[in-house]
Amino acid sequence: MSLLLQEKIRIILVAVVVLAPIIVALAPLAFGRKLKPLCIATVIGSFLTLLASFLLALGGAEKPLQFYFLFNFYIDDLSIFFILLVNLVALFASLYTHNFLSYDSRHNPHHNPAYFHIFFNFFHLTMLIVPMVDNLILLWIAVELTTVVSTLLVRYRGDRPALEAAWKFIIITTTGIIFALLGTLFLTSAITEQTQEILISLPIKAVDPMRWSILAREAIAKTLDPQFIRLSFLFVLIGYGTKAGLAPMHTWLPDGHGEAPSPVSALLSGVMLKSALYAILRFYTITNLSETANGRSNAYTSNLLLIAGVLSLFLATLFILKPNRFKRVLAYHSLEHMGIITLGIGVGTPIALFTALLHALNHALTKALMFLAFGYIQNEYGDRLPQREETLQSGERIQGVLSAMPITGIILLSGGLALVGSPPFNIFMSEFMILWAATQKLKDTNQIMMYAAVIIFLLTITIIFGGLVNHISRLLLDRPPFPPIEPRLSSLVNIAPFALLLALILLFGFVIPQFPVNFPQLLTRSAEIIVNGVVSP
Amino acid sequence: MFDSFILIIELLMLLLALGIATVKTVRQMIRLYQFQCYLLAAIALLTIYASKIQPAWLFVIVLIPIFLAAFIEILLAHATVSGGETGSSVTRSLFYPKAWPQTREQAARIWLQDRPEVRGGAWIIFVNFLLIGGAFVIAGVLQAGAANEASRMQLNSLSKSGYLAVSLSLLLLGIAVMINKEDIISQIIGLLVSEHGMFLVAIRAITTASDRLANLYPTVLAFFVISLFAYTLITLILLIVLLPNLHRTSGHIEVDSQKELRG
Numbered sequence: 082m083s084l085l086l087q088e089k090i091r092i093i094l095v096a097v098v099v100l101a102p103i104i105v106a107l108a109p110l111a112f113g114r115k116l117k118p119l120c121i122a123t124v125i126g127s128f129l130t131l132l133a134s135f136l137l138a139l140g141g142a143e144k145p146l147q148f149y150f151l152f153n154f155y156i157d158d159l160s161i162f163f164i165l166l167v168n169l170v171a172l173f174a175s176l177y178t179h180n181f182l183s184y185d186s187r188h189n190p191h192h193n194p195a196y197f198h199i200f201f202n203f204f205h206l207t208m209l210i211v212p213m214v215d216n217l218i219l220l221w222i223a224v225e226l227t228t229v230v231s232t233l234l235v236r237y238r239g240d241r242p243a244l245e246a247a248w249k250f251i252i253i254t255t256t257g258i259i260f261a262l263l264g265t266l267f268l269t270s271a272i273t274e275q276t277q278e279i280l281i282s283l284p285i286k287a288v289d290p291m292r293w294s295i296l297a298r299e300a301i302a303k304t305l306d307p308q309f310i311r312l313s314f315l316f317v318l319i320g321y322g323t324k325a326g327l328a329p330m331h332t333w334l335p336d337g338h339g340e341a342p343s344p345v346s347a348l349l350s351g352v353m354l355k356s357a358l359y360a361i362l363r364f365y366t367i368t369n370l371s372e373t374a375n376g377r378s379n380a381y382t383s384n385l386l387l388i389a390g391v392l393s394l395f396l397a398t399l400f401i402l403k404p405n406r407f408k409r410v411l412a413y414h415s416l417e418h419m420g421i422i423t424l425g426i427g428v429g430t431p432i433a434l435f436t437a438l439l440h441a442l443n444h445a446l447t448k449a450l451m452f453l454a455f456g457y458i459q460n461e462y463g464d465r466l467p468q469r470e471e472t473l474q475s476g477e478r479i480q481g482v483l484s485a486m487p488i489t490g491i492i493l494l495s496g497g498l499a500l501v502g503s504p505p506f507n508i509f510m511s512e513f514m515i516l517w518a519a520t521q522k523l524k525d526t527n528q529i530m531m532y533a534a535v536i537i538f539l540l541t542i543t544i545i546f547g548g549l550v551n552h553i554s555r556l557l558l559d560r561p562p563f564p565p566i567e568p569r570l571s572s573l574v575n576i577a578p579f580a581l582l583l584a585l586i587l588l589f590g591f592v593i594p595q596f597p598v599n600f601p602q603l604l605t606r607s608a609e610i611i612v613n614g615v616v617s618p
Numbered sequence: 619m620f621d622s623f624i625l626i627i628e629l630l631m632l633l634l635a636l637g638i639a640t641v642k643t644v645r646q647m648i649r650l651y652q653f654q655c656y657l658l659a660a661i662a663l664l665t666i667y668a669s670k671i672q673p674a675w676l677f678v679i680v681l682i683p684i685f686l687a688a689f690i691e692i693l694l695a696h697a698t699v700s701g702g703e704t705g706s707s708v709t710r711s712l713f714y715p716k717a718w719p720q721t722r723e724q725a726a727r728i729w730l731q732d733r734p735e736v737r738g739g740a741w742i743i744f745v746n747f748l749l750i751g752g753a754f755v756i757a758g759v760l761q762a763g764a765a766n767e768a769s770r771m772q773l774n775s776l777s778k779s780g781y782l783a784v785s786l787s788l789l790l791l792g793i794a795v796m797i798n799k800e801d802i803i804s805q806i807i808g809l810l811v812s813e814h815g816m817f818l819v820a821i822r823a824i825t826t827a828s829d830r831l832a833n834l835y836p837t838v839l840a841f842f843v844i845s846l847f848a849y850t851l852i853t854l855i856l857l858i859v860l861l862p863n864l865h866r867t868s869g870h871i872e873v874d875s876q877k878e879l880r881g
Contacts, residue, residue, distance in 0.1 A: 218841040222848050229852055236860065241867040248802070248864050255852055256793060256809060259816045262845060263789070266816075266823040291841065312756075 091146050095156060097133035098164060098209055101126045106202035109195035116186065119198045120179035126202060127175040130209070131168040137161055138598040145615075147215070147294065155215030155294045158606035163212035163359050165598065166442055170351040170449045171205045174344040176578040177453045181342055184460040191239035197342070200237075204230045204348060211356040215292045217265050220360055224261070224324060227353055228254050235341045235349075246340035253333040257323020264316030264364070268296070271309035271371075276301060297366050297614030303374030305367075311381060314368040317361060318385055324357035327423060328393040331416050335400070338412035343456020346408065350415045350452060351445035358422065358441065365426065366614045379429050380528075386427030387534045393420025398541045401548040407479075410552045411451050414500055417545060418444040418508075424534055425515040426611075433518035434608035439600075440511035443589055447508055450496040450582040457575060458482055458489055458556075465563045481561030488567050490557050492579045497553040499586050501546040507589035512542060620668055621780070624661060628784040628818065631657050632750065635791040635811050639746050639798070644729040647807050648691050655687030658814055662821050669825040682850050683817065686810065692718050693858065694803055695725030700862035729803070742798055746791060753786035781822045788815030802861065806853075813849060820846055 105126030112118040138161050145157035156164075178201065186192045207226040214220050228251060236247035272290055279301055280290055295301060323330035338346045365386075369379045397417035401410060418440065425437030462479050483490035499506030519535050566572060593600045634654040638647050662680045699721055757780075792812025796805045820842055 216841055218845050222841075222845050225845075225848055225852065229855060232855070232860070236863070239863070244860065244864045244867050248860055251852070251855075251860065252796070252805060252809065255849075256796065256812060259789060259812050259849075262816055262849070263785070263819055266819045266842075269823045308759075 087140065088146065091137060091140055091156075092148055094133045094137045094140075095146065095154065095213070098130045098137070098168070099206070099213075101129040101133070102202045102206040102209065106199050106206070109198060114193070114195045116179065116182050116194045119194055120175075120182065123175045123178055123198060123202060124172075127168065127172040127205065130205070131165075131172045134161070134164045134168045135597055138165055138603060145294070152219055153215040153289065153292060153294075154213050155292070156213055157610055158603055159359075159362070159610045160212040162438060162442075162603050162607045163355065164209060165603075166355060166445055167205070167208045167212075167352045170347060170445050171208075173449050173453060173578055173582055174347045174351075175201075177344050177347075177456065180457060180460060180575055181344055184463060185238075185342070188463060189238060191237075193237075197234070197237055200230055200233050201344070201348075204234060204345070204353075208348070208352050208356050212359055215294050216289060217268065217291050217293055217296075217363065220293075220363065221258070221262050221265050224321065224357060224360055225255075225258055227356055228258065228324070231337075231341075231345070231349060231353060234345045235337050237342055237345070238340070243340045246336035250333045250337040253330065254324050257320050257330055259320065260316045260323070261320025261360070264313045264318075264320055265291075267309045267313035267316060268305075268364075268367070271306040271313060273304055273306055275304035279304060293363050293367070294615050297363070297370060299370055299374060299614065302367060302370035302614070305371050307371055307375050310368055310371045314364055314382060315385065317364045318389065321357040321360045321364075322389055325354050325361065325423075326357075326393075326416055326419050327389045328396040328416060328420070331393065331396070334416055335405075335409040335412040338415065338452075339406060339408040343452050343459070346411075346456070347449040347452040350412065350448045354415060354419055355441050355445060358419070362426070362611055366611055369429075369612075370614050383427050383429050384528075384530050386423050386429075387530050390420045390422075390424030390427055391534050391537050393417065393423065394537060394541045398544050398548070401545050401552075405552075407455060407552060407556060408452070410549070411448065411455070411500075414451075414545075414549070415444075415448060417541070418448075421512060421515060421538070421542075424538060425518065427534070428515070428519050428522050428531070430518055430522055431605075431608045431612055433515060433522070434611050435604045436511050436514040436518055438604050438607055439589075439593065440508070440515060443507040443511050443586070446582060446586050446589070447496060447499045447506070450579060450586065451493070451500060453582075454489055454493045454496060454579050457579070458486060458493065461486060461489075461566065461572075462562075465566075478562075479556050480559040481557075483557040485561035485563060485565055486567045486572070487565065488572070488576055489579065492576065492583055494553060494557060495583055496586070497549055499590075501549045502542055503546070505587065505590045507586050510590050620664075624664060625780040627657050627661050628780055631661075631814065631818075632784050632787050632791075635788050635814075636746055636750075638807060638811055639791055639795050640743060644694070644801070644803050645726060647804065648694065651807055651810060652687040652690065654811070654814060655683040655690075658683040658817060659687075661818065665821050665825045679821070679846055682846055683814075686850065686853070690810070692721065693854075694806065695721045696858075697861035697865060698725040698728050698803065700865055742794070746794060749790040749794060750787045753790055754783040756786060757783035781818055785815040785818040788812065788818065802864070806861070810853065813853070816849070817846060 105122045108119055108122040112122070137156075145155055145160075147156075148154050178197070182192075182194045182197060185197075186194070204227065207223060207230055210223040211220065211227065214223055232247050232251040235250055236243050269291065276290070280295065283295070289295065296305070319330065323333075326334040338350055341349060365382055368382050372379060372381055393416050397413050397420060400413040401417065405413075422437045422440050422444070425433050425440060428437075458479060462485075466478075482493065495506070499508050502508045502512045516535070516538065519531060519538070523531055523535065567576075588594060593604070595601060631654050634650045634657070637650045638654075641647055641650065659680050662683070663677070666676050666680070695718075789812045792808045792810070792815065795808030795811060797808075799805070799808070823842065
């Protein structure tokens with residue numbers, strides 16, 4: 082197949098990825114508030130986008146896909162990895178929307194499936210746009226749009242806790258995102274006369290100096306003003322770090338994740354945090370290229386990320402040990418795992434970056450399973466114990482799940498064990514690899530920060546293990562408030578997506594699959610992009 | 619001369635931010651914020667006018683602070699009085715200008731009753747000055763870096779330092795207001811003050827970009843403008859959608875009433 086044709090097919094696949102959620106979001110125009118068709122449309126849309134992104138990944142990306150339609154698209158392997166991540170979690174979350182909305186129709190006076198459906202699909206869309214844009218200002222706009230749409234989803238239930246959570250979420254992330262835009266603006270201030278001269282000489286028709294594909298070249302990066310580049314990265318880390326839920330700007334996380342509907346919590350924790358991380362990675366590359374071009378090591382970015390990672394791990398441990406609502410505990414696990422991913426990026430070697438990305442995928446799958454399975458349990462208990470609605474929302478009175486819902490209980494238990502990094506699950510594999518990469522780095526460099534990071538990492542993951550076992554045993558054990566409801570055919574249909582997710586989690590625990598997508602190759606190339614930026618002329 | 623004039627206006631903005639951080643009534647805060655908006659609009663107008671390349675559409679960004687100055691009071695008043703109303707009547711009152719004076723009066727009464735408590739008293743003034751000092755130090759360090767490479771960067775370091783220091787100060791003072799004042803209206807004002815810091819940097823970046831980069835790809839300026847509009851959109855969502863509902867469910871504009879979620 083000719084290269085031109087191949088590129089055209091890839092553009093069509095990108096169009097499917099982007100257009101499917103838009104078209105599906107408009108489904109209420111045809112179906113009104115009818116729950117079933119809306120949910121089927123969402124599942125079909127999510128399936129189509131996932132299929133298209135799989136095909137996009139299958140095609141490989143020897144050369145990044147670049148084209149202009151309204152704005153510049155730039156899709157390299159790193160973008161494809163994040164697109165896959167978004168679509169995988171979105172498909173599982175969409176499979177669960179019917180269960181959630183059915184329950185919601187029985188218990189929520191503000192029930193509005195059309196509203197939920199529109200914003201759920203637009204949220205999916207905004208998270209897909211983030212890894213596709215080339216211009217760093219547009220990247221900021223895309224990340225900010227994820228905030229706007231997700232706030233409207235967090236407030237969906239319309240009661241006081243949901244509104245309060247939405248308020249805190251938007252106030253804190255919006256304040257943080259000011260820093261991100263300032264960081265982006267400082268990047269423009271870093272462009273010098275020398276940079277301009279090179280830009281003009283580039284064989285590109287319209288040179289937009291804010292495009293990542295332009296700035297992340299060694300020849301350009303070395304002409305950028307190092308002071309402003311450093312300041313830019315610091316601000317970007319604070320700004321997008323707030324959105325990524327990194328400590329100490331994580332305070333919105335437990336409220337937002339805890340009060341959002343479960344499918345939205347799965348998307349928030351599984352994917353939205355990673356969208357912000359993606360933005361940090363793009364700036365990380367530019368900053369490191371500039372630093373090395375000016376004869377420095379990566380110590381500046383490395384230390385900042387290690388501090389953010391270690392602080393996140395430390396604070397997560399404190400909060401996970403406290404008695405708390407289960408969804409909030411899960412949110413603090415997001416803080417923990419974002420800390421681990423950031424720590425991995427901070428280590429900075431190609432294998433550490435490979436593993437940090439793998440950990441992002443593993444965390445997304447596991448957290449999606451936990452939020453969705455717990456949401457399902459909440460609904461089943463809520464239907465049988467309506468008088469305890471408020472306490473059920475918080476998950477405080479749920480007990481005896483292993484007896485009442487043995488299959489879902491075992492799935493939740495397995496997910497919990499995966500989350501705390503037990504073998505043979507996926508997170509064990511990626512945590513172990515990050516630890517290995519960090520100890521390898523210690524052999525080469527004698528950084529105190531790295532020593533501290535490794536020690537705190539080991540300590541916290543051990544303590545956290547005990548913390549979650551305590552929380553999950555309160556849910557699973559004890560006498561159930563009603564007779565067992567599983568196994569039943571209807572419940573098996575609901576549980577099937579969880580079982581599939583658990584199978585994926587187990588699979589990634591044993592091997593990084595090469596089918597249907599060659600994940601090892603995709604991750605290796607993504608890590609190379611983070612290290613080297615744009616290598617082609 | 620021109621840069622000095624701009625710097626004076628920027629410093630005036632900073633003084634107003636200090637005022638916002640220390641005044642005790644919501645109405646005073648709103649007035650000071652509105653004045654700050656007009657100053658920002660003046661800076662935007664002058665800076666764009668003075669830059670070498672002036673696409674006519676670039677002047678639309680001047681409209682953002684003017685729009686916020688004009689409508690901020692009614693938006694906040696609407697959010698305040700909508701405590702006991704249903705969603706549809708709230709929306710109606712917002713889009714019916716004849717009802718605005720009544721809304722303002724009702725809100726003023728609530729604002730007088732629920733005065734925002736300022737935590738810490740006198741020491742907060744000290745903290746504010748400390749924040750401003752910190753911002754000026756950071757900007758100074760950057761200026762020193764720029765001066766060493768002045769020939770390469772061709773920067774007007776005085777002006778660059780001025781805008782940077784003031785922008786960072788506004789950002790930090792805005793956050794301080796959000797932390798120190800005990801009501802959600804003040805949190806919004808704090809966010810808007812921080813936003814002014816971002817706006818100031820954006821105006822400078824836009825005009826610097828227009829000087830240096832417009833010959834390469836002028837659309838980059840449009841993206842900056844879009845990003846500012848996107849930010850304003852979020853502010854409006856906060857004010858129109860979220861705040862009235864939050865006030866309706868909690869019955870208060872105080873932050874203490876929004877602490878059901880903890881731990």
